Amino acid sequence: MPKKVSISPSQWVIIIGLLAAASACYLLVQPYVNAIVMAFIISLLISPIHAWLEGKMPTHKNLTAFLSCTILTFIIVLPLTLVFMSIVNQGAVFSQNVYKWGTHGGIESVINHPLVIKVVSLINSYLPFDKINPQNIAQKLGQLAASLGTNLVGVSAKVLGDATNFLVNFFLMLFVLFFLLRDHDKIIYALRHVVPLSRSQEDKLLDEIEQVSKSAVMGSFLTALAQGVAGGLGMWAAGFPGLFWGTMLAFASFIPVVGTALIWIPASIYLYFSGDTGWAIFLVIWSIAVVGSIDNLLRPFLMQGNSGMNTLLMFFSLLGGLQFFGLIGLIYGPIIFAVTMVMFKIYEETFQNFLDDQDNS
Incomplete structure (x- = not known):
């Protein structure tokens, strides 16, 4: 039984x-x-490598x-740099193709597709307000496609700024990681x-933080x-x-509820209206059977280290963390x-006698 501690006024001042x-330090x-948090989590993930070096x-x-920080740099920075360069190149080619498709009759061919005409006619028959005009939609989409090049310049500048910010944060994280590993x-x-x-309570708390940190990273980012x-x-x-689209799908997988469907559903629709019905069906089946099953099977398996948290709690922890903190909220x-x-x-163990008395009263 721990000793009772009486706190004097001077000690309250110190506290x-x-x-x-x-x-003030936190501010x-x-x-x-x-x-700092990412450095702490990565220190847990690479601890086996660092322990072997030690x-x-x-x-x-x-x-x-x-050496541990250098190995991490080669594992993360160099592959990401090569992938980023390839993504930018493929994204530029894709935007050029979209521009050509949109300004050379691609939008009109979709608007004039028999299925689109039937759907628009059906919707217009039930709408209580102004009817949908496909030609107006085609005109707006054409203007959007024509301005794609200008928008791409702005997006590229933002991406470049984000990449620079990522590198600054990464090397700051490496600096913190060095001291976490050393000390x-x-x-x-x-x-x-x-x-x-008590030592047992501290062990429970530290073990749970380590376990959940690892499983959150593995569950979210590896999925x-x-x-x-x-x-x-x-x-x-x-x-x-x-x-390019694999990277977009990876980012989309972090979005709750819709996830990767945000990418593959429009892609399948595009293939269908372009006349590639077979590939559209293939992409739908592949995305549901393979890509969707990864989220349903791999994520729960990788995050099973979150002891005591059922699926509902895990869902709200991810959803709330994502909304409140952004991407890092998944951790x-x-x-x-x-x-x-x-x-x-710990509260239940500490006040067990009191809680038992309350239950029996």
Whole structure:
């Protein structure tokens, strides 16, 4: 049974001062919190490699941490650079093809398709307001296609800015990662020392954070990667730029509810109206049977480390994290839920006698 601690007024001053100072420090590092959190999570993921290097060079902590960061750079930055260059090239070619298709009768051929005419006629027969005019839609789409080149310049500039921002954050993360790897034992010891929990409670909390961090990364990002690869192969077989659309499918997989359907449904419709009915059917079947099954089977398997969280809690942790924090929320959401559940377990153990008395009263 832990000893009761009485806190004097002077100690309350120290605690309040510490909280105020910690809040001020958080405001200073708040713009870089994502880089720090990602460094912590990546340190967990590459810990086996770093542990192996430390086993080979136990007295050279600076060198082993530097080598681990260098290996990570070669694993992530170089492949991403090559992929990014290919995506930009394929995206430019695709935009040129869309421009040619839209300005050389492609839109008119879709608008004048018998199925489109029947659907528009059916909709117009039930609309209580102004009727849909296919020619007006064709004109708007033509203007959009004509302005695609101008829009592409703006998008390219934004992408370039985002890529530059990514590199800055990546090297900041590497800087933090170096110290996390080098001083891992000291950091864990300091955290254990200042957190007023028993050793078993600290172990539960740290183990759950580590487990959930790994499974969140594996579950979200590896699933997106697998769906991007599978979807890209299907798009390539159907005649689209595989790498570009595979990347778009990977990003779309993060969007709740609709996911990759945001990409492959319009692509299938385009193939159908272009006369490639067989490839349209193939893409629908491939996307549902292969790409969709990856999300239904692989994600739950990779995220099974989230102990105590059922499918409903996992869904809301991902959905809420994505909405509140953005893409990084796919990691933050499960971690917040998991830590909350561990704290509930600690609360239940700590106040077990009181809770039992309440149940029996």
